[in-house]
Amino acid sequence: MRVFTYILMSFLIICAISVTLSKKLLNSILIFMSYSLVMSIIWMLLESPDLAITEAAVGAGVTSVLFFVTLKKIHAMGGEDGEHEEK
């Protein structure tokens, strides 16, 4: 179990660094989402399931959705929105 915790912790650090380094905002949000998921598993291992549920629902769910909506509003999603902007 200890090894598993260490693997998760190193994954957290990798996620935190790659969020800042990734060029696309969409990728940053997805990495941030996975960060929250791993964090909720770590809460589980630290024997606080209350926090784990909240982290999974708020961190991975609602916050990321709000980020997505903001990206769509500022036309930073790429794809179709970019084409609309050119016209």
Next chain:
Amino acid sequence: MKKNSAFARWFYGEKDTLLDRVEMKPQPEYQRKESDYQKLLEKRRQLFAQIYDEPNRKLKAFGLMYRIAAIIFCLMLIFIMLMTVSWLPENGNPDNPVNNEVSARYIENGLQETGAVNIVTGMILDYRAFDTFGESNVLFIATVTVLILLRLDPEKKAKIKKKIPLYQKPLDEMTVEEAEAHDRVYEPKNDLILQKVAGFLVPIIIIFGIYVILNGHISPGGGFSGGAIIGAGLILYLNAFGFEKTERFFTEKTYKWTCFGALSFYCIAKSYSFYTGANHLESGIPLGTPGAILSSGLILPLNICVGLVVACTMYAFYVLFRKGGF
């Protein structure tokens, strides 16, 4: 040689043939135009810049300094934080200042005094219920702030709705503003996969959220986590089926009255409980048997209140971000 010919006159020095024909007049002094001068200077500067790479060198130096400063700042921050951590007491040591009589009382007498099997819920909704009340109010105030920032004028919205009838143009031919207005008014893209998956998942998510709220005093969970789950389910439903479907049961009025009712019920119930507790009166609220759903006094209704406020807040955030109004 004829005496009066032009040549003879010139020969004898009577007439200068070049007079009036080839003459040196005083000319105005040559002045370079200002723009030409600037152009020349610019050319010269560019040449120098090409040779010595002047502006780029400054930029590069600034970038280098910026990076070095950032790295030094980060290292100092890490150093300060690690220093602070090294001053903290060892994790799990029984002599830590955290393990004082307060937490001992929570752990030993929590079950008898609050009737909640889950000590965490017993703590945040009984001993420290006032903190949780403040947190719920913070959520409400956050929604109000987002409403102030992002609200769209209802008249403007009606105008947009009038201007763009439903699905008149294909999406590719619209301008950005039209597409945005269209997006605001007619939310659903009618994605079949999303609709099928949402139809299957949303009931499960919402029932799980209700379960988490109602079992807050027995198993892990509680108002905040359950409310967040329900809010996420509502957002998924909205994404799949659009505003027309959700507005049948959730409008601005619903939000207003749900939040108002939940917060005021929380305030009144907890004020009563604090009043009787401080004056050593009988509160008259039975604690019930620990482990049953209807037990632990006020904790269950307070959990429902917090859950309602959180679910409404999550949904309202999403709607305000998406559409600028309910």
